[in-house]
Structures are given as C-alpha cells and as structure tokens.
Amino acid sequence: MKVTLTSKGSDYTFKYNRGLGRHGWLRLTPAYSVKLVEELISETPKGKRILDPFSGTATTGLSSLEQGYNAVLCDINPFLIWFGNTKLAYFSNEDLLETKRLSLESASLSSYKLMGDNWVPDIHNINRWWDCDTLLSLAALRSAIVEKIGEPSDNPIFNLIWISFSRLIIETSSAAFNHVSMSFNGSTVKHEHNQIIELFLSIVESITSTAFVETSNHAQVLNCDSRFISNIDIEKVDHVVTSPPYPNRMSYIRELRPYMYWTKFLNHATEAADLDWKAIGGTWGSATSKLKTWHPSDIDLPELLIQKCTEIKMKDDKNADLMARYVQKYFYDMHQHFSSLKNLLNEGAKIDYIVGNSSFYGVKVESEKIFEDSLLTLGFKNVSSRIVRKRNSNKELFEFCVTAYL
Ligand SMILES: C[S@@+](CC[C@H](N)C(=O)[O-])C[C@H]1O[C@@H](n2cnc3c(N)ncnc32)[C@H](O)[C@@H]1O
Numbered sequence: 001m002k003v004t005l006t007s008k009g010s011d012y013t014f015k016y017n018r019g020l021g022r023h024g025w026l027r028l029t030p031a032y033s034v035k036l037v038e039e040l041i042s043e044t045p046k047g048k049r050i051l052d053p054f055s056g057t058a059t060t061g062l063s064s065l066e067q068g069y070n071a072v073l074c075d076i077n078p079f080l081i082w083f084g085n086t087k088l089a090y091f092s093n094e095d096l097l098e099t100k101r102l103s104l105e106s107a108s109l110s111s112y113k114l115m116g117d118n119w120v121p122d123i124h125n126i127n128r129w130w131d132c133d134t135l136l137s138l139a140a141l142r143s144a145i146v147e148k149i150g151e152p153s154d155n156p157i158f159n160l161i162w163i164s165f166s167r168l169i170i171e172t173s174s175a176a177f178n179h180v181s182m183s184f185n186g187s188t189v190k191h192e193h194n195q196i197i198e199l200f201l202s203i204v205e206s207i208t209s210t211a212f213v214e215t216s217n218h219a220q221v222l223n224c225d226s227r228f229i230s231n232i233d234i235e236k237v238d239h240v241v242t243s244p245p246y247p248n249r250m251s252y253i254r255e256l257r258p259y260m261y262w263t264k265f266l267n268h269a270t271e272a273a274d275l276d277w278k279a280i281g282g283t284w285g286s287a288t289s290k291l292k293t294w295h296p297s298d299i300d301l302p303e304l305l306i307q308k309c310t311e312i313k314m315k316d317d318k319n320a321d322l323m324a325r326y327v328q329k330y331f332y333d334m335h336q337h338f339s340s341l342k343n344l345l346n347e348g349a350k351i352d353y354i355v356g357n358s359s360f361y362g363v364k365v366e367s368e369k370i371f372e373d374s375l376l377t378l379g380f381k382n383v384s385s386r387i388v389r390k391r392n393s394n395k396e397l398f399e400f401c402v403t404a405y406l
Pocket of ligand 1: 054226
C-alpha cells in the first residue's frame with residue numbers, strides 16, 4: 001500500500017470548507033473536505049461524467065460544477081437530498097432580491113406571531129437545545145416563514161430562506177462540534193426576539209451573497225438507495241468520487257435531527273429508525289436491534305472480514321455478537337453497492353472512495369483492505385489505497401482513499 005500522509009491534515013476537514021461560499025452554508029457532520037474533492041475531480045478528463053453515490057451535503061456535486069463537469073449524486077436522506085439540490089441550483093440576481101424581500105417580510109411578521117401558539121418540533125429533550133424564550137422566538141419566526149412561503153419544497157428560492165432558518169436554529173442552540181459527532185455545550189443561551197431576527201437576516205445576507213455560481217454544467221441529487229444503484233436510469237459515468245458512511249456507528253439521521261425536525265423531514269422517532277435501517281452503517285433506535293435477526297444472503301464476503309467479525313464476536317462483552325453483526329452488515333452492504341455500481345460505469349472508469357478504519361473492543365477493522373478485497377473479487381483492476389489524513393488523537397484511526405478502475 002502506498003502511504004503518503006499529508007502534513008496539513010486540517011485542510012481535509014470541514015474547517016477548511018467554512019470560508020468556501022456555498023460549501024459553508026450549513027455545518028453538517030457528514031461533509032468531507034472540498035480541497036480533497038477538488039484534487040480528485042481535477043484528475044477527471046474534461047467532458048467526462050462524475051457520480052457520487054453517497055452525496056451527503058453535495059460537496060462532490062458543487063465542486064464538479066465549479067470545475068466544469070456534469071455530475072449525478074444519490075442519497076437516501078430526504079433532508080440532504082433537498083439541501084443538496086438547493087446548493088446545486090442556479091439563482092439569478094432577481095431570485096436573490098426576492099429571497100431577501102420575503103425574509104424581511106417574514107421577520108417583521110414574526111413579532112406578531114410571538115403572541116400566538118406556534119408549532120414546535122417533537123425533539124426529545126428540546127430544552128437541552130434551546131431555552132424557552134429562544135424556542136418561542138424560533139417558533140414564531142418559523143410560523144411567519146410558513147405563512148409567507150409555505151413549508152420546505154422544491155422551490156430553490158424559498159429554500160434559501162429555509163436553509164437560513166436551519167443555520168439559525170443551530171447558531172442559537174447549545175450544539176457543540178468539538179467531537180466527531182454533534183454534542184452539547186454546557187448550557188443553553190437566552191436570546192431576545194430582536195437578536196434572533198437580526199441574526200436570521202444576517203444569515204440570509206451571507207447565504208444570498210454566496211449563492212451566485214455561473215455555470216453551464218448540470219448536477220443533481222437523486223433519491224436512491226446506493227446498494228441498488230443500478231436501478232437508476234442514468235447515462236454511464238467515468239469517475240466516482242465519494243465518501244460512504246464509515247463503519248463507526250455514526251448515525252447521520254441522529255446527527256441531522258435538529259435540522260430534520262424543524263424542516264419537517266422527520267416527524268417521529270420511528271421514521272428515523274426506518275431510515276437508519278436503510279442507511280449503510282445506520283445504527284439509531286430499532287436499526288440496532290434489527291441486526292439481531294439479520295442474516296446475509298449468499299455472497300462471497302472477504303476472508304479478512306470474516307476473520308475480524310470472528311475476533312470481535314469472541315470478545316468478552318455482552319454486545320460483542322451484535323457489534324460483529326454490525327461490522328458484517330456494513331461491509332455486506334458496501335459489497336452489494338460495489339456490485340451494483342459496476343453496471344453504471346464506462347469501461348476504464350475510475351473510482352475513489354474516502355473511508356475511515358475503526359476499532360471494536362481493540363480489534364482494528366481495516367476498512368480500506370476489506371474494500372480492496374471486495375473490489376478485487378468483483379473484477380475491478382489496479383486496486384490500491386493511500387492514507388489521506390489521521391482522524392484524531394487515536395494513533396490507529398486514519399482516513400484512506402481507496403482507488404480502483406473497471
Ligand atoms: C460520509 S456521508 C457523505 C458526505 C459527503 N461526502 C459530504 O461532503 O457531505 C455518507 C452519506 O451516505 C448516505 N447514505 C447512507 N446509506 C446510503 C444508502 N444506502 N444509499 C445512499 N446513500 C446512503 C448518508 O445519508 C450520508 O449522507
């Protein structure tokens with residue numbers, strides 16, 4: 001394996017993305033580095049088509065547009081599909097003026113709404129996120145926005161207002177981003193209604209000022225379960241640039257829950273569990289207990305995977321068997337995805353997968369090697385991997401780029 005560890009690992013995280021216009025619109029845990037994606041995309045010959053089967057916040061799509069390529073993206077999370085398509089939309093100057101006008105009107109209407117009984121989302125322990133006054137103001141503003149433009153929809157102009165509102169709910173919450181997954185600051189902060197409004201309008205200003213991207217190319221996020229990606233009806237592609245979920249028990253639905261509840265893409269905990277069961281590596285709510293009865297159908301799984309699962313299973317912990325199943329299902333789903341993907345690739349197409357390794361009870365799960373084995377079994381050529389960055393203080397955790405050709 002070729003090891004080229006970059007000295008500037010911080011360039012390959014969300015921190016680098018923040019100052020980059022549309023890429024920094026919302027702080028979302030799944031996002032990978034724009035710099036890394038730009039480097040990978042720049043290797044695509046001009047005129048060729050790019051695919052990202054795990055779109056997340058549409059970083060690959062936006063970067064493709066910025067560099068003059070057409071791209072198609074897939075995800076199963078309805079909030080991310082909606083957000084991604086807004087990020088990839090074209091806005092004229094008139095659209096942006098209209099966005100600002102409607103935002104101002106919603107802001108002034110919200111002061112009247114404060115006196116009414118407004119809808120708040122059914123988020124577990126909601127007062128851990130927002131104090132009572134802040135919550136009432138957010139609910140009043142939300143109700144005013146709904147009266148002016150309706151709920152989030154397919155209309156990109158209106159969605160710029162909803163994306164601004166989504167950023168507002170996070171900026172006024174106690175969410176903290178200093179861990180791998182979203183956590184809480186010690187306490188909530190009280191905001192006056194006029195502070196909420198000022199902040200909202202300044203976010204609208206910042207989002208509209210970075211919304212203009214002139215392009216003759218096209219990129220779109222489709223709703224598709226990438227384990228069965230050959231079911232989508234698209235022209236074949238030449239380069240896959242993506243970052244699938246990692247086998248680390250992170251649930252994207254859980255990470256995105258404040259956004260998803262406030263925009264009504266999620267209404268009940270049961271919906272979250274159903275979505276997470278479809279998500280590769282999903283692990284929230286009943287998605288974990290369903291693992292107990294899950295059995296893989298008959299495909300040749302890599303020898304290394306079987307060996308790692310056996311080692312995990314033998315550990316002295318009440319959840320060891322469940323975790324072994326989790327790891328097995330993750331790589332089973334990814335194998336299914338690689339197998340289905342082959343049907344969408346042109347001869348000679350290149351694939352680049354950014355993935356992290358992980359550790360269960362001290363058993364190191366080498367995702368990059370298991371991916372390599374899956375790809376070789378499926379007939380991919382020139383399969384290799386290299387380290388992209390070290391993930392945190394644990395000296396064993398890295399992110400890799402796994403590359404192969406059809
Ligand atoms: C690591 S994130 C991708 C991050 C992305 N590169 C970005 O910059 O935002 C993985 C994504 O895969 C999606 N996903 C998980 N299971 C999926 C499936 N079966 N089909 C399609 N997408 C899936 C998740 O919803 C999540 O958005």
